[in-house]
Amino acid sequence: MEVVPVSVGEASRAWDEQHLDLDAAATQIADADTSGFTTHVRGAATRFLAQWQRHAEGLGTVSEQRADGLRTTIADYVTSDEATRGDLVALLTYTQEVR
Amino acid sequence: MTTIQLPPLPRVAPALTCDPAAISACGADLLAASAQVDDLGTFVAGRARVDDWTGEAATAYHQAIAPTGRRADAMSLALRGVAHRVEEHSAEMQRLLDRRTALEDRQQHLAQQVAHLRAEVATTTEEGAAELQADCDRVAGQVQAYETDLDTWVSDLATEESEMSQAFTRVLGADDVDRIYGGVADPADGPLRDKPGAGASPAEVHAWWAALTAAQRRAVIAAAPGAIGNLDGIPASARHAANTVALGRDLADYAHTEDAGVLTDDERTCYDNALAADEARREIEGRHDPVTGEPIVAQIYIYDPAAFDGDGAVAISAGDLDTADNVAVVVPGFGTDGESAPYQADRAATLYESTRVLDPSATNASLFWIGYDAPDNAPWDEGYDGAGVVTESMAAAGGERLADTIDGLRASREDDPAHLTAIGHSYGSTTTGHGAHDHGLGVDDVVFVGSPGVGGDTDHASDTGVDPDHVWAGSNSRDPIADLGNHGWVHGETVFGAGLGDDPAEDDFGAHRFQAESTTRGGAYSFGDHSKYFDHDTESLANISHIVNGDYDAVQEAEHLHDPFLGPVEDPEYDREPTSPTTSSLTP
Missing domain, CATH: 3.40.50.1820 (Alpha/Beta hydrolase fold, catalytic domain)
Structure with missing residues (x-):
């Protein structure tokens, strides 16, 4: 098993941030106000917002999966025989999802 | 007895119920969200990469995230395009409302003239008939011109509504987004690459901005609002547009993070x-x-x-x-x-x-x-x-x-x-x-x-x-x-x-x-x-x-x-x- 540097843990946290931000974007899209459009346009606008909320959530889900994947990589490494004590101390904090 | 040909009554303009300010706010929300999606693309190309990590797992990771970056780039361009179209729609609907108000004024004025001429017919003499007919013909011409303008307005409204609806529907699905925007370069990339570095004078920054096309400026504002929002030398209107995107994104982010209990x-x-x-x-x-x-x-x-x-x-x-x-x-x-x-x-x-x-x-x-x-x-x-x-x-x-x-x-x-x-x-x-x-x-x-x-x-x-x-x-x-x-x-x-x-x-x-x-x-x-x-x-x-x-x-x-x-x-x-x-x- 190859060495897993601390930067992998930092990347997992950064993917978590992306997940939060994209979920926020999804909410922002869903909450966008369509009341200003004429009745002829409002239907298309509403469908667009609903669809794009899902698109943004999808990107958020992918981000979360990337973060989880990196955490799994870290967890596998710290439980392996290859990990040194220094690696363990540095990486253990990244095995848990913070946000 | 001379017959007088009266002008027709002008039609009333159809009602138009819309709120350009609310439409603009919707566009602003979409633009802020597009900036967030754009950030994912930038993230994948930059901070998501773990350069000091080597081996099979590292290779697999870097191969796996690349499509996510491409997808984010395409989606941000698609969402940005719709957001800009919504902003244009807001301005166009305001123009249509203004035009309708002007048409309404003309219609009321013409209707009063027609009513006046009708009353004149009842009291006119043979001697005054020719002059009255001339007045009726003049007003009839004005009514015809009004009707033509009203038809144009109705047509313009229908066109605008149709084009806005199409803008919403043409990028509804992920496949549509990929087909239209997949692999398309962001028009903001070139200008951001050429942006004067830290320490540049406001005059140098202004010269850079002045040389960009309108499309490039809009792209930079949407893709990287933080790059110009507080940059001296950028005109206030552009700084405002960029800072509005940044503020909208921040408000959404912080509200969501607070709701998630992790602020x-x-x-x-x-x-x-x-x-x-x-x-x-x-x-x-x-x-x-x-x-x-x-x-x-x-x-x-x-x-x-x-x-x-x-x-x-x-x-x-x-x-x-x-x-x-x-x-x-x-x-x-x-x-x-x-x-x-x-x-x-x-x-x-x-x-x-x-x-x-x-x-x-x-x-x-x-x-x-x-x-x-x-x-x-x-x-x-x-x-x-x-x-x-x-x-x-x-x-x-x-x-x-x-x-x-x-x-x-x-x-x-x-x-x-x-x-x-x-x-x-x-x-x-x-x-x-x-x-x-x-x-x-x-x-x-x-x-x-x-x-x-x-x-x-x-x-x-x-x-x-x-x-x-x-x-x-x-x-x-x-x-x-x-x-x-x-x-x-x-x-x-x-x-x-x-x-x-x-x-x-x-x-x-x-x-x-x-x-x-x-x-x-x-x-x-x-x-x-x-x-x-x-x-x-x-x-x-x-x-x-x-x-x-x-x-x-x-x-x-x-x-x-x-x-x-x-x-x-x-x-x-x-x-x-x-x-x-x-x-x-x-x-x-």
């Missing part, structure tokens, strides 16, 4: 600053120009909620900084941080209203500038910023930033310079004094109000680098803060480094002192009088407004303070009866 203390501080900036913008937009009755234009010139260790930086104007004849930059002082933005916005809007009332022929913009780390709290209360109020260190640092902001305002209007006035209030006057003395402020006038001193190195108006005839001081005789400045030969800043410099209202200083008493002044020193300089219908606001408007002859000057060698400082204004000039509304 950190630092993020809470930034969120409060963002909310304050939003409230400040709404405060200005909710006020109306006293001359036109239209809502006052607000421009977010600086927005950085995390600046100065979380104190935040924000500057918002009442009025258009890019086009106004007269621009005022108001520098606040003690007690100011990002959360003060709504209070400062009220001041900026009040100054805007006053300048407009006192010279309706000129256009104006008033910018409140929380662009420096001001002493914002008492040291025994929240920290040590308050300690800075008795020294000049924060003013010196702020003065440099103020000079940069003034340079930016000048650079973005090289061909159409405004009459520019810097107004420093309280500790902000110390900051303004430092900006002028240490760096040179490219302003036409500088105004110090309620000043505790304008900096230890500025002993005379001429030391500001501004023509002393354009250096002004307003000092309420009951304002205890204004009494803190050095008088006579005593210089406080030489005593343990405390003190903020000379009182600019004193005779030795050489500035014009203008009347700044308040009809509600206290009988003795009152801290309340330190905060009345920007109140409507006060001597101070009227005189500041005249200076901002360049209407110097209208300024009511006051006798200076005088410090005799023996005895206390004498203020001739103390016993003068204050007046209350009208600044809040146009006098009939």
Whole structure:
């Protein structure tokens, strides 16, 4: 098993941030106000917002999966025989999802 | 009996129910969300890469994230495109509403004419028939022209509605997005690559921006609002657009993070600053120009909620900084941080209203500038910023930033310079004094109000680098803060480094002192009088407004303070009866 540097843990946290931000974007899209459009346009606008909320959530889900994947990589490494004590101390904090 | 051919009644224009402002807000939300999606693409190409990680797992990871980046890039372009189309739709619907109002007026006028002609027919004689028919033919021609214009309007409305609907539906599915935008280069990439680096002058930044196409500018605003939102040399309208995107994104982010229960203390501080900036913008937009009755234009010139260790930086104007004849930059002082933005916005809007009332022929913009780390709290209360109020260190640092902001305002209007006035209030006057003395402020006038001193190195108006005839001081005789400045030969800043410099209202200083008493002044020193300089219908606001408007002859000057060698400082204004000039509304 190859060495897993601390930067992998930092990347997992950064993917978590992306997940939060994209979920926020999804909410922002869903909450966008369509009341200003004429009745002829409002239907298309509403469908667009609903669809794009899902698109943004999808990107958020992918981000979360990337973060989880990196955490799994870290967890596998710290439980392996290859990990040194220094690696363990540095990486253990990244095995848990913070946000 | 001659038969008269009457003109037809004009049709009534169909109702049009829409709200362009709400449409614009929807577009702003979509643009902010697109910036967030764009960030994912940027993240995948940059920080998501783990370059010191090698081996099969690392290779697999980097291969796996690449499609996510491409997908994010395509989706951000698609969402941005729709957001821009929604903004255009908002403007077009406003034009259609305006055109409908004009058609409605024409229809009513023509209907009245037709009714009048019908009444004429009943009473006309054989002799008058020819003339009446000529009138009927003329009106019939006008009705026909109206009907043609109405048909055009109906057609234009249908076209606009159809095109907007198509813009929504053409990128509904992920496959559509990939087909249209997959692999398409972001038009922002080239301009951002060529953007002048840190340390570039505002003039260099302005030259770069001026060379971009309109499409490139829109792309940069959407893709990287943080790259230009606070960049001196960029025109105010573009900074506003970029900062609006950044603010919208931040508000959505922080609200979501708070809902998720994972908002950190630092993020809470930034969120409060963002909310304050939003409230400040709404405060200005909710006020109306006293001359036109239209809502006052607000421009977010600086927005950085995390600046100065979380104190935040924000500057918002009442009025258009890019086009106004007269621009005022108001520098606040003690007690100011990002959360003060709504209070400062009220001041900026009040100054805007006053300048407009006192010279309706000129256009104006008033910018409140929380662009420096001001002493914002008492040291025994929240920290040590308050300690800075008795020294000049924060003013010196702020003065440099103020000079940069003034340079930016000048650079973005090289061909159409405004009459520019810097107004420093309280500790902000110390900051303004430092900006002028240490760096040179490219302003036409500088105004110090309620000043505790304008900096230890500025002993005379001429030391500001501004023509002393354009250096002004307003000092309420009951304002205890204004009494803190050095008088006579005593210089406080030489005593343990405390003190903020000379009182600019004193005779030795050489500035014009203008009347700044308040009809509600206290009988003795009152801290309340330190905060009345920007109140409507006060001597101070009227005189500041005249200076901002360049209407110097209208300024009511006051006798200076005088410090005799023996005895206390004498203020001739103390016993003068204050007046209350009208600044809040146009006098009939």
